[in-house]
Amino acid sequence: MSRTGTIIVADDDAAIRTVVRQVLVRAGHEVRTTDTVAGLWQLIEAGVGDAVITDVVLPDADGLDAVPRILARRPGLPVIVMSAQNTLATAVRATENGAFEYLPKPFDINKLSAAVSSALEQSQAPARKAAAKEEGDGLPLIGRSSAMQEVYRTIARVVPTDLTVLILGESGTGKELVAKALHDLGSRRTGPFVAVNMAAIPRELIESELFGHERGAFTGAQARAIGRFEQAQGGTLFLDEIGDMPMEAQTRLLRVLQSGEFTTVGGMRPIKADIRIVSATNKDLRRLVDAGLFREDLFYRLNVVPLHLPPLRSRVDDIAELATHFLRRAEVEGLPAKTLEPEAILRLQAHDWPGNVRELENLMRRFAALERSDVISASSVEEALRSERVPAGRAESDNRGLAGSVEAHLARYFDTFGDDLPPDGLYERVLAELEKPLLLLSLAATRGNQIRAAKLLGINRNTLRKKLNDRGIDAVALRPAGPPVGRSG
Numbered sequence: 001m002s003r004t005g006t007i008i009v010a011d012d013d014a015a016i017r018t019v020v021r022q023v024l025v026r027a028g029h030e031v032r033t034t035d036t037v038a039g040l041w042q043l044i045e046a047g048v049g050d051a052v053i054t055d056v057v058l059p060d061a062d063g064l065d066a067v068p069r070i071l072a073r074r075p076g077l078p079v080i081v082m083s084a085q086n087t088l089a090t091a092v093r094a095t096e097n098g099a100f101e102y103l104p105k106p107f108d109i110n111k112l113s114a115a116v117s118s119a120l121e122q123s124q125a126p127a128r129k130a131a132a133k134e135e136g137d138g139l140p141l142i143g144r145s146s147a148m149q150e151v152y153r154t155i156a157r158v159v160p161t162d163l164t165v166l167i168l169g170e171s172g173t174g175k176e177l178v179a180k181a182l183h184d185l186g187s188r189r190t191g192p193f194v195a196v197n198m199a200a201i202p203r204e205l206i207e208s209e210l211f212g213h214e215r216g217a218f219t220g221a222q223a224r225a226i227g228r229f230e231q232a233q234g235g236t237l238f239l240d241e242i243g244d245m246p247m248e249a250q251t252r253l254l255r256v257l258q259s260g261e262f263t264t265v266g267g268m269r270p271i272k273a274d275i276r277i278v279s280a281t282n283k284d285l286r287r288l289v290d291a292g293l294f295r296e297d298l299f300y301r302l303n304v305v306p307l308h309l310p311p312l313r314s315r316v317d318d319i320a321e322l323a324t325h326f327l328r329r330a331e332v333e334g335l336p337a338k339t340l341e342p343e344a345i346l347r348l349q350a351h352d353w354p355g356n357v358r359e360l361e362n363l364m365r366r367f368a369a370l371e372r373s374d375v376i377s378a379s380s381v382e383e384a385l386r387s388e389r390v391p392a393g394r395a396e397s398d399n400r401g402l403a404g405s406v407e408a409h410l411a412r413y414f415d416t417f418g419d420d421l422p423p424d425g426l427y428e429r430v431l432a433e434l435e436k437p438l439l440l441l442s443l444a445a446t447r448g449n450q451i452r453a454a455k456l457l458g459i460n461r462n463t464l465r466k467k468l469n470d471r472g473i474d475a476v477a478l479r480p481a482g483p484p485v486g487r488s489g
């Protein structure tokens with residue numbers, strides 16, 4: 001049977017107070033109502049109430065701003081916030097201010113009842129519930145498609161255990177994000193999360209990188225070095241691109257999984273491993289096993305719980321929410337606010353996303369930075385997706401396509417640095433890089449005719465000659481012997 005209690009209701013709309021009162025009284029609760037923050041505060045000070053339901057906009061003050069004050073006075077008292085300002089910002093503010101639940105108006109009576117029941121349950125075990133709520137809100141994964149629901153179910157099932165998880169999925173599907181979520185939600189969250197990418201470390205260094213080495217273990221080992229296993233003690237070790245692990249390191253890893261202990265390279269003393277292992281791959285590990293490139297016994301040890309991350313193209317339902325999420329994130333980072341028109345979303349949904357969520361994230365970031373209009377149109381999306389497919393160096397016939405392909409090249413250049421930045425002095429370098437091929441292509445297109453090329457470029461003939469000199473281009477030598485290339489005349 002669900003618990004009953006005294007609920008304070010603060011709303012300046014008499015009709016809402018009446019409806020809420022009826023619902024709560026019918027469920028066996030006692031109700032006290034008020035229409036101001038001042039009235040609410042009086043009840044709080046008097047120690048009344050097992051839970052609070054408050055509107056945000058009240059005549060004398062902001063109901064949401066009152067939440068931290070209420071919690072300071074009555075720690076653990078669940079406060080449910082209702083608001084007609086149904087923005088993500090209000091929802092986020094409600095969470096940040098410590099609200100127990102946020103209900104957008106008009107609210108569903110069943111949801112209100114459910115929120116009150118769980119609020120009263122929480123007041124029985126405040127600390128545990130508050131922690132659980134914090135975890136839920138911090139979950140970084142976006143997507144409500146049935147494919148993602150399956151992923152969430154598996155995550156929920158393995159979080160309370162220390163089972164070894166193997167995350168399988170194409171590049172950019174969120175494997176690392178899931179590994180981090182497994183860590184952050186589990187009992188090891190206060191310990192370290194250490195990620196190692198097997199493909200990023202030179203093969204001959206992998207063992208020492210993972211297990212550490214003793215002084216003098218090999219040429220160049222001048223001091224003892226701590227490996228990733230030791231760094232991850234008490235936490236989670238994420239082995240990314242596990243299919244790229246060399247055989248010798250595989251053997252060593254298998255031994256650790258079997259014995260629960262590891263030794264450093266050149267070391268004798270076994271160290272107990274108190275680590276959860278999560279690994280990931282975008283390769284077909286069974287194939288690697290068949291080809292003799294991956295140890296079968298290790299495969300079984302790692303694959304205790306397989307977690308398949310679906311490619312983005314198979315969860316089209318998530319695209320709108322993900323795209324909006326990435327635009328908002330760009331906005332939070334200081335880029336201009338952008339939204340997508342409905343047809344633009346349809347266009348995104350029709351794309352096949354070979355780079356999965358990462359590709360969508362990069363595209364949205366690019367729109368946030370470069371799109372001139374506040375609303376991203378279907379044709380902008382079309383153009384951006386088309387320009388991604390333009391092979392290097394192929395010119396487009398119209399200005400918009402040209403901008404798109406240059407943009408795609410630049411975007412790819414930025415992407416190669418991942419989270420880092422390209423070297424400084426980019427502006428000059430990019431302009432210099434653009435100028436030479438532009439001059440060369442213009443001359444080629446006009447069969448080396450400088451007057452025509454100057455006209456095509458829209459610059460003075462003398463300016464063209466100077467630029468050719470500066471860039472060391474011999475225009476005469478460029479006159480092709482064959483037929484004209486493209487648009488001359």
Ligand SMILES: Nc1ncnc2c1ncn2[C@@H]1O[C@H](COP(=O)(O)OP(=O)(O)OP(=O)(O)O)[C@@H](O)[C@H]1O
Nearest residue numbers: 140141142143170171172173174175176177357358
């Ligand atoms: N469900 C999701 N919700 C929000 N962001 C996501 C989601 N899935 C992936 N991302 C974002 O997409 C990017 C790629 O994700 P991640 O690095 O986890 O992919 P991966 O599968 O590990 O890629 P790779 O195989 O190339 O290492 C990250 O910036 C991540 O934050």
